[in-house]
Amino acid sequence: xxxxxxxxxxxEKGLKVTPQRIAILxxxxxxxxxxxxxxxxxxxxxxxxxxxxxxxxKVLDALVVNELIKKVKTERDVMRYDAVMENHHHLYCSExxxxxxxxxxxLNEMIDKYFENKKIPDFKIEDVKLxxxxxxxxxxx
Amino acid sequence: xxxxxxxxxxxEKGLKVTPQRIAILxxxxxxxxxxxxxxxxxxxxxxxxxxxxxxxxKVLDALVVNELIKKVKTERDVMRYDAVMENHHHLYCSExxxxxxxxxxxLNEMIDKYFENKKIPDFKIEDVKLxxxxxxxxxxx
DNA sequence: TTTCAAATGATAGTCATTCTCCTATAATAA
DNA sequence: TTATTATAGGAGAATGACTATCATTTGAAA
Numbered sequence: 001x002x003x004x005x006x007x008x009x010x011x012e013k014g015l016k017v018t019p020q021r022i023a024i025l026x027x028x029x030x031x032x033x034x035x036x037x038x039x040x041x042x043x044x045x046x047x048x049x050x051x052x053x054x055x056x057x058k059v060l061d062a063l064v065v066n067e068l069i070k071k072v073k074t075e076r077d078v079m080r081y082d083a084v085m086e087n088h089h090h091l092y093c094s095e096x097x098x099x100x101x102x103x104x105x106x107l108n109e110m111i112d113k114y115f116e117n118k119k120i121p122d123f124k125i126e127d128v129k130l131x132x133x134x135x136x137x138x139x140x141x
Numbered sequence: 142x143x144x145x146x147x148x149x150x151x152x153e154k155g156l157k158v159t160p161q162r163i164a165i166l167x168x169x170x171x172x173x174x175x176x177x178x179x180x181x182x183x184x185x186x187x188x189x190x191x192x193x194x195x196x197x198x199k200v201l202d203a204l205v206v207n208e209l210i211k212k213v214k215t216e217r218d219v220m221r222y223d224a225v226m227e228n229h230h231h232l233y234c235s236e237x238x239x240x241x242x243x244x245x246x247x248l249n250e251m252i253d254k255y256f257e258n259k260k261i262p263d264f265k266i267e268d269v270k271l272x273x274x275x276x277x278x279x280x281x282x
Numbered sequence: 283t284t285t286c287a288a289a290t291g292a293t294a295g296t297c298a299t300t301c302t303c304c305t306a307t308a309a310t311a312a
Numbered sequence: 313t314t315a316t317t318a319t320a321g322g323a324g325a326a327t328g329a330c331t332a333t334c335a336t337t338t339g340a341a342a
Contacts, residue, residue: 016308016319037298052322057299059320071216078298094267107255114251120243126235126275134267157339159289178329193291198330200289219329283342290337301326312315 013066023048024059025068025083034072034080034099072099089130102132142170154207164189165200166209166224175213175221175240213240230271243273 006025010017027043028035035043041056060081063069072080072090077097089102111128147166151158168184169176176184182197201222204210213221215233221240230243252269 018308018320020321050322052324053298054300054323055321062320073214073216075212075214091261091264102261104259106259110251110255114248118245118247120232120273122278123232123273124276124278125273127273129272129274131270131272132261132264132266132268133270135265137263137265157288159339161290191291193293194329195292195331196290203289285342286338286340288337288339291335293333295332296330298329299327302324304322306319306321308317308319310316310318312313 009068013068015062015066019048020051020055021059021063023051024056025063028069028081028083032083034082036078036080038078040081074099087127089132091136092131092133093136094133095135098136100136102130142167150209154209156203156207160189161192161196162200162204164192165197166204169210169222169224173224175223177219177221179219181222215240228268230273232277233272233274234277235274236276239277241277243271 003022003026006022006029007017009025010021015021023044024040027040031039031043037056037060040060041051041053044051044056060069064071064081067085068083070082070085072082074080074092074097080099082101084101086103087108089104089107091100091102093099107130115125115128144163144167147163147170148158150166151162156162164185165181168181172180172184178197178201181201182192182194185192185197201210205212205222208226209224211223211226213223213231215221215238223242225242227244228249230245230248232241232243234240248271256266256269
């Protein structure tokens with residue numbers, strides 16, 4: 001993703017375009033495996049040594065509120081971030097902290113259809129996410 | 142659930158039966174809506190004023206490791222605990238911290254069948270959990 | 283009842299995240 | 313282009329959930 005695209009995303013959301021926001025969004029996209037705030041800080045410090053930790057958290061929060069990134073959380077570690085906004089699920093490794101995105105349109109359609117026919121009493125569904133826990137059979141994607 | 146049942150659960154897992162463990166397990170079952178460690182501490186302090194905070198965390202950890210309770214986590218708050226071990230999913234309120242258990246055998250069977258036919262490449266599934274996000278139409282269950 | 287591994291209590295420590303408050307800077311308008 | 317101002321960022325302290333440490337206690341096996 002080009003910087004001009006990142007810039008446009010910020011403008012679309014009515015957010016001021018700052019070097020910090022560009023650097024952080026860029027980092028999440030480049031790191032692309034659900035980085036933690038710490039991962040992001042390490043990454044951007046190379047090019048932006050003076051960025052404050054609090055700023056990173058403030059920017060991440062602004063990006064989440066404005067739906068440019070999402071938060072992902074597991075049962076055992078800190079908050080992580082994901083720049084993929086398209087509806088998707090997650091594969092969680094049961095032995096490590098690895099998380100991968102999982103896209104499956106057919107599955108989504110099946111689940112949507114299921115809940116259309118069988119409503120949950122007194123509950124209005126907005127979104128359904130799968131957490132698929134298991135083992136990766138190869139070390140890296 | 143009677144205390145004798147709780148006692149038996151601990152013994153089955155080879156855990157020593159202590160008043161602290163009984164009180165904490167009892168609290169999670171009684172509170173029954175995914176309490177936080179703080180909720181649990183508040184609850185048991187009534188009858189067990191001398192229980193240490195660290196003990197609560199240690200006991201919770203032991204119970205999770207021994208599969209007597211589960212951890213539940215949302216995108217916005219601290220760790221919560223659930224005494225329901227039967228396989229189930231969760232309904233998350235998009236506007237509050239409310240979480241409810243959701244059981245649906247038919248759904249589980251459909252999902253199992255789906256993944257039997259359509260494997261995820263290089264991934265061995267151990268468990269699939271749904272996070273159903275939406276709004277509750279009544280204030281309390 | 284004795285023995286001792288395991289559990290608890292008290293408290294300090296850790297560390298991710300947030301708060302405070304002051305300064306700097308994007309975006310808009312003159 | 314400069315002035316204006318709301319918004320954003322920087323620095324460091326504070327917060328708070330959780331963990332570590334270690335001395336003391338206690339369940340339960342022998």
